[in-house]
Amino acid sequence: MATSDEAARQARVMALLLPHHDRARATARRLCRSHADGDDLFHEAVLRAFDHLDELRDVEKFRSWFYAVLLSVHRSRHRRSFWRRLLPLSEVRREPVVDGGGDAVAGAQRMARALATLSPIEREAIVLFELEGFTLDEVAALQDQSLPAVKSRLVRARARLRRHYERAERADQPVVRGEAT
Helix, strand or coil: CCCHHHHHHHHHHHHHHHHHHHHHHHHHHHHHCCHHHHHHHHHHHHHHHHHCHHHCCCHHHHHHHHHHHHHHHHHHHHHCHHHHHHCCCCCCCCCCCCCCCHHHHHHHHHHHHHHHCCCHHHHHHHHHHHHCCCCHHHHHHHHCCCHHHHHHHHHHHHHHHHHHHHHHHHHHCCCCCCCCC
16 A cells, blocks of 8 residues: 555656656657557656656646656666567567558558667667757757767757668659550
């Protein structure tokens, strides 16, 4: 049974997380390449945030703090040797196609496949900067890297994404054979 102190801490974490819940969960899914693994990552990050809530100095910076926790959990999962054996980083897992919203689902699946071509650190940078709207300085702080390192990582990741989409576009175009005259 939870003590009143634990219940109060849990309520505080949930209240702070509420405005960011859906975006943070989506970020976890993007980082992991699958909904199930992303949900596991998100829940593990919530548990770690609960355990380390005393380290949050400024409630106004909860979003950045929680994303730092999320990234820390993500990185520690990739460092574990058993994760590398169970889920090779080169493997791209496909999510099942859900009926309804076909274009949105197909677009999300294309984006997930494209993000899967990036290294975990590049994927973090792209997701945080391009999709979550963190500033370059915030991404640098979250990744514990210099600003130039983050900028070059984003340039490399964008180039890799561009090549992926160009290859996918060429593969989707029908082959037109010239007619003999």
